[in-house]
Amino acid sequence: MAGWAKHLAGIKGVVLDISGVLYDSGGEGGGVPIPGSIEAVKKIKTSGLKLRFCTNETQATREKFVEKLQRLGFDIAVNEVTAPAPAACLILKERNLRPHLLVHDDVIPEFADVDKANPNCVVVGDAADNFSYKNLNETFRVLIGLENPVLISLGKGRYYKETDGLKLDVGVYMKALEYACDIQAEVVGKPAKMFFQSALREMGVEPHQAIMIGDDIVNDVGGAQQCGMKALQVRTGKYRPCDEQHPKVKADGYVDNLAEAVDVILKQLCE
Amino acid sequence: MAGWAKHLAGIKGVVLDISGVLYDSGGEGGGVPIPGSIEAVKKIKTSGLKLRFCTNETQATREKFVEKLQRLGFDIAVNEVTAPAPAACLILKERNLRPHLLVHDDVIPEFADVDKANPNCVVVGDAADNFSYKNLNETFRVLIGLENPVLISLGKGRYYKETDGLKLDVGVYMKALEYACDIQAEVVGKPAKMFFQSALREMGVEPHQAIMIGDDIVNDVGGAQQCGMKALQVRTGKYRPCDEQHPKVKADGYVDNLAEAVDVILKQLCE
Known part of the structure; x- marks a missing residue:
C-alpha cells in the first residue's frame, strides 16, 4: 500500500x-x-x-x-x-441581488424562483456555446453600467475534459469579465x-x-x-x-x- | 488657455x-x-x-x-x-513563429505572407464575432498543446465604443487565454x-x-x-x-x- x-x-x-x-x-x-x-x-x-x-x-x-x-x-x-447554482440562489436571495444570467440554457430552471428584473448583478456559469461574443458583450454592458458591479461566478475552473477533448471552463470567462470591468468576482463552488x-x-x-x-x-x-x-x-x-x-x-x-x-x-x- | x-x-x-x-x-x-x-x-x-x-x-x-x-x-x-498586425508580422518572421490566428476575418490578409502551417504560437486580435466559444476553445487547445506556449496579443484594451454602445476588446480575450493556460501574453500595439x-x-x-x-x-x-x-x-x-x-x-x-x-x-x- x-x-x-x-x-x-x-x-x-x-x-x-x-x-x-x-x-x-x-x-x-x-x-x-x-x-x-x-x-x-x-x-x-x-x-x-x-x-x-x-x-x-x-x-x-x-x-x-x-x-x-x-x-x-x-x-x-x-x-x-x-452544486453551485443552488448555493448561488441562496446568496442572491440573502443579499437582494437580481441577476443577469450568463449560464447554460439547461441550468436556467435552477434560478426560476429568483427575481431577474432590472438586474443589479451578474451570475456567470459554464455557459459553453452561450459564451458568444454577443452574449459576453451584453453581460459586460450590464456589469459596467452598475454603480457597484457584483459578479458571481459559479466556479473558477480553467478547463475540463470532455470525450472529444479539453473545453474552456467558467473561470476563463470570469477572468475576462473581471478584466473588462476592473473588478473581482465572488466565486461560488x-x-x-x-x-x-x-x-x-x-x-x-x-x-x-x-x-x-x-x-x-x-x-x-x-x-x-x-x-x-x-x-x-x-x-x-x-x-x-x-x-x-x-x-x-x-x-x-x-x-x-x-x-x-x-x-x-x-x-x-x-x- | x-x-x-x-x-x-x-x-x-x-x-x-x-x-x-x-x-x-x-x-x-x-x-x-x-x-x-x-x-x-x-x-x-x-x-x-x-x-x-x-x-x-x-x-x-x-x-x-x-x-x-x-x-x-x-x-x-x-x-x-x-498598426499592430504589420508589427506582429515582423516579430513572427524574426522569431520563426507560425501563428494560429484568432482575429477578425478582414485582417487575415495582413498575415498572407506568414507561414501558418503546424502552428507554434497564437496571435489574438480584436476578432469581435469570431470570439465564439468554438473558436476560443480551438485556440486554447492549440496553445495548451505547445511545449512552450507563445501568445501574441494585438493590443490589451478592455473595451471600445461603437455607435451602438461599448464592445469588448482584444485584451479581455487575451486575459481569458492567459488564465486558461497559466501564461503571460506578449502585447504588440x-x-x-x-x-x-x-x-x-x-x-x-x-x-x-x-x-x-x-x-x-x-x-x-x-x-x-x-x-x-x-x-x-x-x-x-x-x-x-x-x-x-x-x-x-x-x-x-x-x-x-x-x-x-x-x-x-x-x-x-x-x-
Missing part, C-alpha cells in the same frame, strides 16, 4: 468530484463512466463511510444531471449533490471554502475526518486542503502529469483512478 | 489615436466622424507639425481601414498609420513601448518632442507617457469621467475633443 495511506486513519466521510472522476462528459449519451467508478461508488456506500458528491457542474439542473449519471449506472441521488463547508455540514463530519477525491489539483485538491480536509488527485479527467509538480498544491496522494482511491481508503479502514 | 498648455512648448510631432478620437466606429457607413476632427487633422497637416496615426485597430487591413476613413472625409494615407517608438521613428522626432492624443487613459495616455511623450485625453469615444481620477495615470491635459486639443497645441506653437 502507498506510504501516504496511513495518513487516512480516522476518515469518516468522502467527498467526490463528479466530472473526470466518475465519468468523462460529452458525446452522444452525455458521457462515459470511467472504468471501475460505478463499483467504487457502491463500495463507499456499503462501507459505512458518509458520501457527498461535490461538483462545479453548471450545464444542467441537479435533477437532469443526476438523471444522466443514474442512466450511466451510478447510484446517486439529487440530495447527495452539492469549488475552491470556495464555504462550498466545501456546506458539503461537510450535509455529511455531519469535521474537515479533518473527510477526504476529497478530484481530478483538479487546484479547485478540488487545493480547495479541500484549505478547508482542512485531506485530498487525493486521480490520474483521470483533466489530470496532467505536471500536476504532480504543481508549484503551490501537493495532494495527500495520487492514484490512477477512483477505484484505486477507494480501495486504498477502505483497506485503511480495516487496519 | 488651460494652465497645462505651457508644458507643450517644443512639440514637433503629434500622434493621434483613431477610434474614439477621429470617429466613432460602427453602424452602416462604418462609423461617424467626431465633430471638428476632420478639420483638426487638416490643421495639424498645414501647421508643419509631424503627424502619425497610431491605432490598435485590428478589424481590417490598414488599406481597408484607411479607405473607410478617407470615405468619412479624413486626410489620411496608409503609410501614415502604425499600444501600450507597448516598442509600438510608440516605431511611430516616433517614422516621424523622426524624440519622445519629449511628441504628444499623443487618445481616448484611452491607460493604453493611449499611460503608454505614451511611459515612452517619454506628453499625452492628452479627449472626452470622446470610450472616455468616462472617472478616467480623470484614474489611480495610476494622469494625462498632461484633458480636452473636450480633438478640435480643442489641436487648437491648444497650435496656439502654443505661436506663442
